[in-house]
Amino acid sequence: MFLIKKWGILIKKESESLDFTGLEIPRDYEPIREDADNYEQRKARLSFYERNGFYITNYAMDDRGVDYETMCNELPFDPKEFEDATAILSFGLSSVKLYKR
Numbered sequence: 001m002f003l004i005k006k007w008g009i010l011i012k013k014e015s016e017s018l019d020f021t022g023l024e025i026p027r028d029y030e031p032i033r034e035d036a037d038n039y040e041q042r043k044a045r046l047s048f049y050e051r052n053g054f055y056i057t058n059y060a061m062d063d064r065g066v067d068y069e070t071m072c073n074e075l076p077f078d079p080k081e082f083e084d085a086t087a088i089l090s091f092g093l094s095s096v097k098l099y100k101r
Helices: 002-016 039-051 079-089
Strands: 026-029 055-063 066-072 097-100
Touching (some): 079 097
Antiparallel strands (some): 026 066, 055 097
């Protein structure tokens, strides 16, 4: 858990020196479910991103049968743009599909 916390803080510090104004930066996260083995870790991760300017989009994604919630630093979030970018970045191999929660 220590390394995960350090990784998030490092990314935050490095990105502060860059100008992301007007760019959508999506972030997926595991759904917050009380029955999850890492329930507290999931809550802490979500809280970290919310404190650092990310918003819940009310979209979830299915990545090869695994569901994730989606956050973004800019609203409104454009799910079509996200799917298109994911397809390009994965050289067309991505099977990620977004759906409204």
